[in-house]
Amino acid sequence: MTVRRATAEPRWVRLLLTGVALGFLFLFLVLPLIAVFWEAFAQGAQAYWEALKDSEARSAMLLTLTIAAVVLPFNIAFGVAAAWAIAKFEFRGKSLLTTLIDLPFAVSPVVAGLIFIILFGAQGFFGSWLAANDVKIIFALPGMVLATLFVTFPFVARELIPLMQAQGRDEEEAAISLGASGWQMFWRVTVPNIKWGLMYGVILANARAMGEFGAVSVVSGHIRGETNTLPLHVEILYNEYNQIGAFAAATVLAFLGLVTLVAKTVVEWRMRKETEMLTADLPPEKTEQPPVVATESS
Amino acid sequence: MSIEIRNICKRFGNFVALDNLSLDIPTGELVALLGPSGCGKTTLLRIIAGMETPDSGSVLFGGQEATHVHARDRQVGFVFQHYALFRHMSVFENVAFGLRVRPRKDRPSEAEIRERVMGLLKLVQLDWLAQRYPSQLSGGQRQRIALARALAVEPKVLLLDEPFGALDTKVRKELRRWLRRLHDEMHISSVFVTHDQEEALEVADRVVVMNRGHIEQIGSPDEVYSSPASPFVYQFLGNVNVFHSRLHGAWAEVEREGEAPAAGSIAFVRPHDIELDVAPLAGGMTAGVLHVHRIGPLVRVELEHDGETIEVELTRERAASLDLPVGKTVWIKPRQAKVFAAEAAPPAGKQPFLF
Numbered sequence: 001m002t003v004r005r006a007t008a009e010p011r012w013v014r015l016l017l018t019g020v021a022l023g024f025l026f027l028f029l030v031l032p033l034i035a036v037f038w039e040a041f042a043q044g045a046q047a048y049w050e051a052l053k054d055s056e057a058r059s060a061m062l063l064t065l066t067i068a069a070v071v072l073p074f075n076i077a078f079g080v081a082a083a084w085a086i087a088k089f090e091f092r093g094k095s096l097l098t099t100l101i102d103l104p105f106a107v108s109p110v111v112a113g114l115i116f117i118i119l120f121g122a123q124g125f126f127g128s129w130l131a132a133n134d135v136k137i138i139f140a141l142p143g144m145v146l147a148t149l150f151v152t153f154p155f156v157a158r159e160l161i162p163l164m165q166a167q168g169r170d171e172e173e174a175a176i177s178l179g180a181s182g183w184q185m186f187w188r189v190t191v192p193n194i195k196w197g198l199m200y201g202v203i204l205a206n207a208r209a210m211g212e213f214g215a216v217s218v219v220s221g222h223i224r225g226e227t228n229t230l231p232l233h234v235e236i237l238y239n240e241y242n243q244i245g246a247f248a249a250a251t252v253l254a255f256l257g258l259v260t261l262v263a264k265t266v267v268e269w270r271m272r273k274e275t276e277m278l279t280a281d282l283p284p285e286k287t288e289q290p291p292v293v294a295t296e297s298s
Numbered sequence: 299m300s301i302e303i304r305n306i307c308k309r310f311g312n313f314v315a316l317d318n319l320s321l322d323i324p325t326g327e328l329v330a331l332l333g334p335s336g337c338g339k340t341t342l343l344r345i346i347a348g349m350e351t352p353d354s355g356s357v358l359f360g361g362q363e364a365t366h367v368h369a370r371d372r373q374v375g376f377v378f379q380h381y382a383l384f385r386h387m388s389v390f391e392n393v394a395f396g397l398r399v400r401p402r403k404d405r406p407s408e409a410e411i412r413e414r415v416m417g418l419l420k421l422v423q424l425d426w427l428a429q430r431y432p433s434q435l436s437g438g439q440r441q442r443i444a445l446a447r448a449l450a451v452e453p454k455v456l457l458l459d460e461p462f463g464a465l466d467t468k469v470r471k472e473l474r475r476w477l478r479r480l481h482d483e484m485h486i487s488s489v490f491v492t493h494d495q496e497e498a499l500e501v502a503d504r505v506v507v508m509n510r511g512h513i514e515q516i517g518s519p520d521e522v523y524s525s526p527a528s529p530f531v532y533q534f535l536g537n538v539n540v541f542h543s544r545l546h547g548a549w550a551e552v553e554r555e556g557e558a559p560a561a562g563s564i565a566f567v568r569p570h571d572i573e574l575d576v577a578p579l580a581g582g583m584t585a586g587v588l589h590v591h592r593i594g595p596l597v598r599v600e601l602e603h604d605g606e607t608i609e610v611e612l613t614r615e616r617a618a619s620l621d622l623p624v625g626k627t628v629w630i631k632p633r634q635a636k637v638f639a640a641e642a643a644p645p646a647g648k649q650p651f652l653f
Contacts, residue, residue: 170382173349174444176369177376178396178451188399192386 036254040247051248059225060233061252066141067216067229068209071148075205076198079156084190086157087164088172101158104151112150113218116143139221144229147215152205159201160194167193196271203267207260211253299360299454299487300325301346306355308341315341316352317511325360328481328488330502332495334534338511339491340459346489347457348372359454372455375448379460381440383432389443390428393418396451418446421480438469445477449484456481458490462497474501495535499523507531529638532566539572539608541565541635567635569611574599575629576620582631587622601630 041048051057085091086098104112118124120137130137137143171193175185191198213231220227222236230253237246301323308316315338323329331339344350346357348369356365364372384392393415397406406414419425422442432440441461448456461477462470478501481488492498498505499519507514507522507530514534515527526532533540541564573579585601585608592598597617601608610630612620622628 170378170380171384173369174376174378174382174384174447175395175399177347177349177372177374178399178447179370180395180399181370184399188395189384192384 033254036247036250039243040251042247043244047244048248048251051242051245052252054245056225056228057233057245057249060228060230060249063141063144063228064210064230067145067148068206070145071152071209072202072206074149075152075156076202078153079160079201079205080194080198082157083160083164086161088169098161101154104154109147109151109212109214110218113147113215115150116146116219120146138219139223139227141227143219144216144227147219148209148212151212151215152208155205155208156198156201159197159204163194163197196267196274200264200267200271203260203263207257210256301455301487301489302358302361303342303346304356304358306342306345306352306357308338308345308350308352314511316345318355319512320355321506321513321516323487323489325487326485327503328478328490328501330498330505331489331491331508332498332505332534333493333508333514335493336510337508339493339508342508343457343459343489343491346455347374347376349376373451373453375445375451375453375456377441377444377448377456377458377461379463381432381437381444381464383440383444383447385432387431388428389419389424389430389432389435390415392432392443393447393450395447414450418450419443421449422446436469437465438473441465441473445480454486456484456486456488458488460491460493463492463494470497477501499535507534509534526566526636529564529566532636532638537569537609537611539567539569541567541632563637565632565635565637567632569598569609571633571635572608572610573631573633574601574610574612574620576622576626577629579629579631582629584627585630587624587626587628589624590617590622592617601628603630 040051082097082101086094117138119126120130120143121127122131122138124138137146171189172185175189176182180188211231212229213235216229217232217235220229220232222228222232224236228236230249234246234249234253237249301321303319303321303323306316306319307314317338319338319342321342331342333339341350345352348364348367352365356363358364359367359372384395387395394411397411397414400406416425416428419428422445424439424442424446427435427439427443432443435443445461458477462473465473474497477488477490490501499522502519504516505519505522506516509530515522515531517525517527522531523535526535532538573582575582583603585603587599588602588607589600590597591600592614595614597612597614599610599612599617599622601610608630620628
């Protein structure tokens, strides 16, 4: 006889709930993913490969990777600095800063893009100065980097703030009282304590940076082979009824998504292992004799 | 190294943590800062360590001005209530940390570090745990490692913030005796913060009783217990019965009534300083037995007199010889009491009693 716990739901309820969840996942996640690959390979592997080898597709991929590579270091620096300030210090305007960090989540990406047009566009605040000095921001790489930065900067900070708050300041203070400089404290104590949280934030920020459409679309100008990122490239091809090209490029994005998912799972697993290690039940106290001070003094 | 604290003030917003506080800690002493939570004792310790800056006043180490010396240059060892061990480092690396972060020219060689760390781990009797991680240790072991880590940098002063506060009673008792012996071995000045009066009285050479940002009394454990300087110290160190009384010259008339007379004063009597008998006592007063608690070697009798509760402590033998059923009327008489004027005036000293 199986033991049934008093709190367990009847079998059919569990099956129904699991079924609904799995069905939903299949319908909205797995099926579209299959459809993307199906369409991409509709005319065979040869056509798929040709579509990916296309010079515009390759330049879009390169641009996407470049933007991510430029944005991520800024994200790390800003995220760590903001999380540090919020988690470890008391200062005026702290709650304002906490709210502002969430702003990019609240604002539509299109608006984010428009902000940069207003600032740096030809008719914008700095437009004439930029033109006079021959600096191109809008419809060029710097504008796309700025727009991507705007939409991705909350990720690292949001991941680190609760982690750093939970860890408190004790370990850092201990390091300082032992004679460590601020830099030594940061690299030897702070960074090892937050590394998995940081990694998690970076993975999420990276996924968003590579997949961002709205904000980048506004500032990019869609110059083929120059300011087209992979998501923009997909849209252009789709509008031109180039099914194979659009879906082939989409498979690359989907693949990047899957890689992110795997990386995220690995990091989550490591984080969980680390917290388990920190909160593990302590082994039973060894038969501990009352400690006796050794006679040799040091 | 001696520590001198001169007129330190510290506020946090509207909260006054330390109010013009001065204190001398001579070389080699083990001093306890004792007080209820929020009395400023931890803030004072952190100011000595350089982790907080005072709003005004100064700190002198060995006669040298140290108020604005950075925490890392003060050569103090600091032990935290919750250990603050580096969680991602092994026990060995935790203890070695202070040596490894030294500038290259002062840094000992790898062999010297090894020797020194293992020596300290032997000192705290945990050398067999060198390769473990902090999470794999018990609370008592963690705190001993934290102590070894603080000692590794050869501090002139050892500061401990509620070092045994997070440990269970048995381990706490062991560790505080051990700390006492360690202090005697190391020849350094130590200051530890505690809210546990028993801990302070047992371990320290001198006890500094603090309340609301200032010092109530400084003295040996025996002094602060047997001749408290203020009503606060009396009440904080151990159980106490409060009697309202009237001063008549050298006499204090003690009554137990709800409202204190205008020119009244307060008499404090320890529960073990009250004589209790079933037969009438000359000059005593009557009370009814409310509860009898047997607590280990002691019996605590709760009495009711004039609507208020009085606690009396007896030895087991004495209680057994008296036979005290609940509801019985008994006679009580304070053996000695301490009388303070109602305003925070200087203590009136020991007074004869008139009932």
